[in-house]
Amino acid sequence: MSSLLLLIPISLVLVAAAIAVLMWALNSGQYDRLDNRMPDVEQGDGVDEPPEPRP
Secondary structure: OHHHHHHHHHHHHHHHHHHHHHHHHHHOOOOOOOOOOOOOOOOOOOOOOOOOOOO
């Protein structure tokens, strides 16, 4: 029973911290434009290639 007196406040603090981080991410624009697709690094889509050497 005494361990619950310690674990419940710790869990409440962790949940509050997780909610605070989520709210910060939402307000900072972290999740803006989710409809854009990520570039496929393995296939080179959207990755800048080095310029060709000039002859």
